Amino acid sequence: MAERRKYSKKYCKYCEQKVDFLDYKNPSKFKFSLSERYKIMPRRLTGNCKKHQVMVENAIKRARAAAIIPYVADRKKVIDNPFADFR
Numbered sequence: 001m002a003e004r005r006k007y008s009k010k011y012c013k014y015c016e017q018k019v020d021f022l023d024y025k026n027p028s029k030f031k032f033s034l035s036e037r038y039k040i041m042p043r044r045l046t047g048n049c050k051k052h053q054v055m056v057e058n059a060i061k062r063a064r065a066a067a068i069i070p071y072v073a074d075r076k077k078v079i080d081n082p083f084a085d086f087r
């Protein structure tokens, strides 16, 4: 073991909160898995487990269809926290 990890180990944040169901009407729940351009973050970066990643994908796709979150972010205004107005 020559190399040690510099950052803390990745873990599934939804397992930690014991999330059984993700509501697409509540985007603050799946904000961990959205990038600043509203893309779905891959599992290799977030550390989500497969079960919760599928839940997140379904919730985000439903929320996009329901116009709760945008499909694409405006190229000129990439904001730091896209969920500031949800609180």
Ligand SMILES: [Zn+2]
Residues within 6 Å of the ligand: 012, 013, 014, 015, 016, 048, 049, 050, 051, 052
């Ligand atoms: Zn999980």
